[in-house]
Amino acid sequence: MKNQFPKDPAPAIAPSKLNLWLFMLASSMLFAAVISAFIVHRPDAEQKSAWTVFDLPIYFFYSLIIVILSSLTIQYAYNMAKKDELSSNRWLIGTTWILGILFCLSQFLGWKQLVSLDLTFVNSRPEDISASYVYVITALHVVHVLGGIVLLSISWVQAMKFNVHKKSLTLMSITNTYWHFVGLLWILLYLFLYFAK
Numbered sequence: 731m732k733n734q735f736p737k738d739p740a741p742a743i744a745p746s747k748l749n750l751w752l753f754m755l756a757s758s759m760l761f762a763a764v765i766s767a768f769i770v771h772r773p774d775a776e777q778k779s780a781w782t783v784f785d786l787p788i789y790f791f792y793s794l795i796i797v798i799l800s801s802l803t804i805q806y807a808y809n810m811a812k813k814d815e816l817s818s819n820r821w822l823i824g825t826t827w828i829l830g831i832l833f834c835l836s837q838f839l840g841w842k843q844l845v846s847l848d849l850t851f852v853n854s855r856p857e858d859i860s861a862s863y864v865y866v867i868t869a870l871h872v873v874h875v876l877g878g879i880v881l882l883s884i885s886w887v888q889a890m891k892f893n894v895h896k897k898s899l900t901l902m903s904i905t906n907t908y909w910h911f912v913g914l915l916w917i918l919l920y921l922f923l924y925f926a927k
Contacts, residue, residue, distance in 0.1 A: 769926070772860075786924055787844060791920075797833060797913040801909065803826040804905065812899065816889065819889055882905060
């Protein structure tokens with residue numbers, strides 16, 4: 731006798747992908763809150779003495795170039811996985827991982843440059859928190875990038891075990907989507923900090 735109970739339909743989206751999108755939404759709201767606080771605290775023209783205006787470190791611009799390059803490499807890695815070009819996929823994941831490390835290094839050098847200009851997280855003038863916002867925004871982003879580096883590491887290990895290919899793309903898809911997210915996020919944050927200073 732045939733089973734009369736219909737099978738449950740497959741979910742329209744994998745739970746792991748749904749969790750990723752929810753996390754990215756929450757992260758976007760977090761950065762929106764910090765940026766809103768920046769805008770609220772930024773003084774008007776009559777209060778400029780309480781707000782130090784400074785150029786962003788050149789290393790933050792280098793970060794911009796790195797993040798664009800890494801978005802290209804992770805996209806190509808995903809494309810190679812879909813084509814079962816497994817060797818190229820592993821090489822491109824590794825390249826993206828290295829670029830992610832270079833991104834974090836460039837952020838650290840940017841912070842060092844700020845310190846050399848006497849722009850520290852805690853300023854000698856408590857009312858001047860202009861540099862503090864730059865530290866908070868960039869540090870929060872670095873934390874998200876580190877999460878992406880962990881994802882890249884897991885994807886590379888799975889690729890080395892031949893568990894990443896055109897019939898098993900969920901992990902690669904999540905890594906690709908998240909890395910593009912942190913990349914786009916940095917582009918928007920950099921432009922905001924550059925023009926809102």
